[in-house]
Amino acid sequence: MTPPAREHESSGGPFFEDLRLGELSAVAPALTLTEGHAALHQAIVGDRLRLALDATLCRRVVGTGAPLAHPALVCDVAIGQSTMITQRVIANLFYRGLQLRRSPMIGDTLSTTTEVVALRQNSLRAGRAATGLAVLRVRTTDQQDRRVLDFWRCAMLPLRDGELRTGHADELDAFPAELDAGALRAITAGWHLNVYRDAVPAPHFADLRDGMMWRMEGGDVVSAAPELARLSLNVAMAHHDRGAASSGRRLVYGGHTIGIAAAQATRALPNLVTIAGWHGCDHLAPVYEDDTLYSELELERRQAFPHGGGLVHLRSQVRALRDDGAQDDVLDWRFVGVMA
Secondary structure, three states: OOOOOOOOOOOOOOOHHHOOOOOEEOOOOOEEOOHHHHHHHHHHHOOOOHHHHOHHHHHHHHOOOOOEOOHHHHHHHHHHHHHHHOOOOOEEEEEEEEEEOOOOEOOOEEEEEEEEEEEEEOOOOOOOOOEEEEEEEEEEEOOOOOEEEEEEEEEEEEOOOOOOOOOOEOOOOOOOOOOOHHHHHHOOOOOOHHHHHHHOOOOOHHHOOOOOEEEOOOOEEOOOHHHHHHHOOOOOHHHOOHHHOOOOOOOOOHHHHHHHHHHHHHHHOOOEEEEEEEEEEEEOOOOOOOOEEEEEEEEEEEEEOOOOOEEEEEEEEEEEEOOOOOEEEEEEEEEEEEEO
């Protein structure tokens, strides 16, 4: 006798029409940041922040026994933990208002909750898969329940039913890109920026001027893309399975592109102390493994601290050189750094 067919439940995450406003997800595992995570992240994207590389300098400046966890690693983990709800993502369109509330160190444990705060279905068109945009509020805390990150992320997801009209039509322009200057300053409160200035040759904050620009002559190839996705707990299928992307090629996780842009920024500003937040980040086109990334960096404005050093508001624009010789603009990232 033939046994009855067994039904299988899908493990691929929700489709767009499954999402509900106010839905909260906290199912991703927490992650304790280790030296292994830091080393692999540095090997993949080229982290060059001194306080993340030099434990002795970090101890003198920050006063902790453990080195700084690179903020790009922290952001990658938070974004990766948020992908439980966006496993079917087609593209990430933007990030807004990403604010580090404190600077985690190696050994800290990160946990993330993801809330659906806006939904908008895209117009149905013949010959194009039905999709919708979901804006997610991502909040990350550490092992002592202290706030680490708070930001908005917009993901494009497919509909299961290509003919369905969900009625979701939320405006997506209301999510703020401006950051709280007080909170940006607070993440380095108690740090000895004067020690950093004395220990490291210039240029520092006082040596910069608004409007300075740098063009990176040497590009960086994108490699080990699935490994970075796995490292950061990112389970979006498009980053692991080429069959899950409409192009038939695996999409590189957006944080990978941002991480390379951050590493290139520290070639222009080798004394960037840390990254405190992102005004916003727009993904302009997909990035694929083996693309070579080049960036231009602009110092838009500075905000001085009372006792030296200050915030630098930066814009990184990244283009990708493809294997076939084509070039595309892929990233427009506006972020805030700290200089001594």
